[in-house]
Amino acid sequence: MEKKSVSSRLSQYFIYIIFVALVVVLTILKPSFIQPSNLVNILKQASINGILAFGMMFVIISGGFDMSVGSTVAFAGILAALLGRGDFPLIVPFLVALVAGLCVGILNGLGVAVGELPPFIMTLGTMTAVRGLALLVSDGKPVTGITKAYRKIAASSVAGIPMLAIFLIIVIAICSFVLAKTVYGRRVYACGGNLQAAKVAGINTTFIRVSTFAIAGLLAGLSGFLMTSRVTIGQPTAAESYEMDAITACVVGGVSMSGGVGHPVGVIIGTLLITVIANGLDILGVSSHWQKIVKGVIIVVAVLIDVKGKSKKN
């Protein structure tokens, strides 16, 4: 156990090096990268993916996998847009988005933990069906006309920190605490590390697994609410393949796809790394075809170094 945490810290160390190197290179190539206004951009751009990545972290650590979060973001975003046009106080779209996300999450969890479906299959199903729901509810069209107050949520900032980032910071704080300091958090690791052993040890593994999917769904609902505020419309086609960015942030940040391993700090760095790549290459004016190549290479290299670092240590 002791050894494991040392080696995973070592892998985090490599991610830091890549991250710092990237920041230094970008700053040298384009000094405006490090300007405060651009740092604010990075925070804003990292927020939604960061919130999703933290939900995904719970699912992956417990040994699961969630393909449906992108669709859930779109569905919750559409509901929030429909209810956020001035007919109700803002709390209504907020809560409905959260509940919608939570419902999808619980459904995923029940399918995986009770129905014993492979997570990939179950969430592939909900990914498709929930995207269909988003299209059905919105009639396939963007939902316009959300109130000024709703738009302001994503557009405003407190003491120079964008509101979106404040949401992210709150999510990070709560999730990190739950994962690192509570019994529940340790049980999440236990489920992902060895499900049978966890069961034998008397852990209610069904509850733990359903709850991790529920957390991912809830945070996807929150992201949907914020997404609509940010883009000022509800779009049924929004957030396409956001689950992939969330998974990338986790994997690059050292969360093991086989479950049981991963730390919040790594996920934060993973999220920032992805955002900085996109932001930096946009600023450099590099064609978006290159962005894809760079992103792909960094994913593979980061995980490769991570794996090599671990095997050397062991």
Added chain:
Amino acid sequence: MKKKSIVALMTVCTLGTALFAGCGSSSSDNSSSAGSGSSAASSSVVSGSASASDSSESVSSGSAVSSISGAPGSGKGVKIALIPQHQTNAYQIALAEAAQKTADEMGVDLTILSADQDAAKQISEIEQCVSEKYDAIIFEPVDPDGLGSAAQEAADAGVVVMNITSACTDWQDYGISAISCGDNVKAGELEMEQVAKKLNGKGNIAILTGPSGDSSGLQRMQGYENVLKKYPDIKQVVEPADCKWDTAQAQSTVESWLSAYDLDAIVAENDGMAVGAGNAAGANSGIIITGVDGTPDGFEAIQDGRMYGTVSQNGGDMATNAIKAAVKLVHGEKLESNEILTTCTWIDSSNVANFE
């Protein structure tokens, strides 16, 4: 307490899914009449495009006249299938609604399918329509190069085959009798002309594009380039960014650009991305932001000053023309021209109210 609330949530969840499942099946039954179920909002789109054609007759840019005669009831007994690329965009939905309206007026038996952006699915849908003995198939090719032989097979079986919105490459060679399209090159030219005019022929611009390889995006880009040749003082300071028609992605890209570049205009290949750019720049930022399509989100952004204007290709007219032309061809009549092009209309704050 906790357990109780979880149980309650689960109940809500199950009920919710049951409810939605019910919804889903009934709506799939109705998919052939996509327009009929939708409410006032949709009819405004249709009336918008109708008024567009009224006001823009003088701007006619196509090589053929854009209105085709079709007497009410003349389509009785004619069975037509319309297969758009997908049904997840305001543009395609307005198109389907207009097609349904025309079909109802003419007594045509119209079925609207969706190819879900999948060329293989569109091919099987075309094959299915042939075996179900449709008189005409009107489709928007998911892939301009991949649908030719499916069209050829349908035409060989005696079905009238047409393209809408965009055309197959060398469509005449594949038995496709006619196409009803907007002119994407012209749309791009009109958009860039308006930007150049507003800039007085001088300034820094950036371009947001659709997915790499998308034919309508490439044609709009061609239009931009045609215009930019005439204005050497308008400079593209960054490479065009592929934002996949997506608002959120365009918004992030433009936020990043604005902290590094001094931009006078941002030209987007659709309204969704233009709205994202507008969100990044803010209302009345002084940056000229334009799009193509004329979708509701674009109109909203034009009204509150986040966007300068957009080009509408009058998708409703395309659908109306296509249905009328298909009926004529099924009856063995000839068209004046096999290329039925709609006009492009420039929409900005001065006339946006007419389109909503």
